[in-house]
Amino acid sequence: MSVLRISDGVSLRYRPRALLMGTVCALLALALGVLAIGSGDYPMGPGQVLQTLAGNGAPADDFIVNEVRLPRVVTALLVGGALALAGAVFQSLVRNPLGSPDVLGFTQGAATGALAAVVLFGGGSLALAGGAVAGGVVTGAAIYALAWQRGLNGYRLILVGIGVASILTGVNGYLLTRAKIEDAARAVLWLTGSLDGRDWDDATPLLVTMAVLVPLVVLGCGRALRMLEMGDDAAAALGVPVEAVRLSLLGAAVVLAAVAASAAGPVAFVALTAPQLARRLTRAPGPNLVPSLCMGAALLVGADWIAQRIFAGHQLPVGVVTGVLGGGYLVWLLATERRAGRI
Template identity: 65%
Template sequence: MSGVGTVEVGDLRSPRQRSRTGPRGRRRARTGTVCLALALTAVAAAVFALGSGDYHIAATDVIKALTGGGDAGDRLVVRELRLPRVATALAAGAALALAGAISQSMVRNPLGSPDMLGFTQGASTGALVVVVVAGGGSAALAGGAVVGGAAAGILIFALARHGGMHGNRLVMVGIGVTAILTGVNSYLLTKAQLTDAARAMLWLTGSLDGRGWNDAAPVLVGLALATPAAALGLSRSLRMLELGDDAAHALGVRTAGTRILALTCTVLLSALAAAAAGPVAFVALTAPQLARRLTRAPGPNLLPSALLGSALLVVSDWLAQHAVPGRQVPAGVVTGLFGGCYLIWLLAVGQDRRRT
């Protein structure tokens, strides 16, 4: 009828229905899709790595061997010889990436990874002290790495807390401690016997050669302890902390307690990963940033980072074994090359954006 105005009807959907189709719901859906894709990638990379080598095994036979079926020879190669190494790569990659995601979100800086904050260098110092001074074996080396990483974390915390544990201060203190520990490590290498120095250098580069279940077990236990603590006690707080200390405090976040818990998880995960696989470079730095670019979601992106770290280290270890015919190179060489190229790409992209 003419003369009768139209009445606009509001959105009759419930808040839950609107959240599912709004920007937040789309981010969650994208994050879930990315996590599923990364999990499948990590599993596929692990199956491919388990079947690769001088004794090639098809992917279907690898799955049969993992589930207890198939040929007895395949089960021996897959479950006894190759699975411990691949499991160590999966666990160490997830631990490094998770530690990097927590620390980068905590300090609000993409360079705030355990590599830059000094935790990894502390683990290296502890391992070198055990090898050079005490002449310890592999088990003692892993224990020294954990103790060294924890000691570095305590030192950085003690130095940073006097001026307020802000992100930039933690980064600057970590860089200073890293420089000091790098000098200490170089001195320890000059004092080591030739065989001990060669063994230490292989470990310092980051290698998964000869890894067994005794190497993977501590990292798996650390992930089992730190992952729930990070997911339940840190995920929301770190997301609020990225807004700044004042905003996070206004939203009810206990900033000091959050940073202490975040530092504890970071030190534990990075030290255990270094004990298992050596101080593998750039996984903790690049995996969280790549995960955030994939999900396009704010916050630490803990689960996507961990899954991407697992896939990244498994693929890097496979490339390290097969890239050079006739010999193996440490996995840390591959991750270092990849991480260096990634940083150069970031720098180039940043310069292009500033010009435009």
């Protein structure tokens, strides 16, 4: 742990390796974003992309970069960062590496809200996004209420979340059987997780949400979250209002996951995998919120680049790539833990 003195009486403590790895992940995410912007049927070099982003590109380059490709890349960066930050908060609060929106049922709730908006009310893209946010928030409130019993236990929250996720998976399947064929096809693509056709209307709500919630989580509640990892009694003895902080963090994480799902669908495994990779890179205890956010952004923009390029002439939904990569990582992690005798 190092200390940076800002002024008299004001100092900042940080871990050099965590700061270094977070910076590396952020730079990697930006580099992958530039690579993704420059790839496609109209190829552009990194220098040409950066020049265009600075406002010095040709009119054709400006249109391709700022109107066609940049919104998709920005959406990928924001969705990956939001999911990873939500996953880091959940895993820290429940003190379990399986604590993520994928496992706890929040993404299934967002999917239920989106499907209900499309199937039951015939809504378009805006209604789908609003339904996803509403479904995720309502599901989060229901899981919290069901898991509450003179306090919130991490394992009880996971078990309730898994049960709710199973119920909502069945509901989602039923809603798909009731949908018109064109609505069902659009819903299935969204459920897989896709960034196709994303524009600034998709990126702007997520950008505003993260501008509000990231400082709240990282700066406002980050220190309290580290204390909560020591246990409720220890945190309370150190002056942390345990239930108020936990409820605030859970609410922020649920909103982040729901808004991310509204922008790109319930993209699999980013929220589960990114915090684990960030922890392994930083080798630091605690939630590793900023490194996790940067790792999630890098993972999703990289996965989207792979999804667009792996098969010539055909684009995969990004959720397919994250599912394959994340599932492989989970199998490797379980095998490693078993060899180490921890499971």
